[in-house]
Amino acid sequence: MVATACPFLRRALLYVPASSTRMLYKSLSLSCDTVIYDLEDSVTHYAKIDARDALNQHLSQLTERPASISEIAIRVNNARSPYLEKDLRLAASIPLVDTVVVPKVNTIGDLRTVSHFLKNYENKYYKEIRTKPVRVIALIESARAVMNLSNICQGPRLNGVIFAAEDFALDLSLTRTPDMTEFLYARSAIVTAARVENVPSVIDLACTLYKGGDELAQLEEECRGGKALGFNGKQCIHPSQVKTVQRLFSPTEKEVEWAVRVNIASKKATAAKIGAWTLDNKMIDAPVSARAAEIVKKAGECGIDVDGLREKWKDEEPQ
Incomplete structure (x- = not known):
């Protein structure tokens, strides 16, 4: 196995x-x-x-x-x-x-x-x-x-x-x-x-x-x-x-910030029963949200301050 x-x-x-x-x-x-x-x-x-x-x-x-x-x-x-x-x-x-x-x-x-x-x-x-x-x-x-x-x-x-x-x-x-x-x-x-x-x-x-x-x-x-x-x-x-x-091979600062924003807005979209939505004029759907979640997870493993970014972008909304 x-x-x-x-x-x-x-x-x-x-x-x-x-x-x-x-x-x-x-x-x-x-x-x-x-x-x-x-x-x-x-x-x-x-x-x-x-x-x-x-x-x-x-x-x-x-x-x-x-x-x-x-x-x-x-x-x-x-x-x-x-x-x-x-x-x-x-x-x-x-x-x-x-x-x-x-x-x-x-x-x-x-x-x-x-x-x-x-x-x-x-x-x-x-x-x-x-x-x-x-x-x-x-x-x-x-x-x-x-x-x-x-x-x-x-x-x-x-x-x-x-x-x-x-x-x-x-x-x-x-x-x-x-x-x-x-x-x-x-x-x-x-x-x-x-x-x-x-x-x-x-x-x-x-x-x-x-x-x-x-x-x-x-x-x-x-x-x-x-x-x-x-x-x-x-x-x-x-x-x-x-x-x-x-x-x-660690996520970049720009990648992590984007991923955190997607992660926060995605949870709000799910709660509102919204499927696809946009962020910065780009479509966000389930595969993109899943990719963002992977980046956030790896960023935490790499010692990047994910919690600080979550606080910074806590008001992010799906567009």
């Missing part, structure tokens, strides 16, 4: 190589929605076991999650890897680990394999220390995965999907361009499939440009484009990207 809710605000998901002691230590001082400790792509084959041991030591010494981090996740190795079982056992054995990110998910069978191991570890070995099951986020990285999205999004424990652009480009022999039109079909398909199955988090590709002078403009453009397509977060490969990503 797909997870139907997410208690975490996932805007920025930052990868931290588990093979780097320095980066493991630094990660504790970061302010980021989700920190993903990586045992896969950023760790060479020869360093896999050492990286897992280092991550185990790093996480085992934590008595609580840093206040500036909402979610701790581990990117394990893929469902066909000889490292998977021990990666998952590590995740299950650490109560502070909320989520595993599973790479190269091609079918729902990959998620069933992961869920099977997690269930066994949680019930047989770590029942006394885990208060909740480990959630799963799937990385979509291939043409096969895109064709199987409908089934993948019904996978057990699934709480989010991520588009991995570089591996997808490799699989299809694509050339990545600044406007990313070559990824439009896959990105739209991922968002659509996730919405059909109520998967709560849909995370966009990583911006690979993080230094050189043009990195901020490129990152901002990618964030705005991803948000417009329906993604609600973005992967980060460097701490310098996190602040921008979290800002741009």
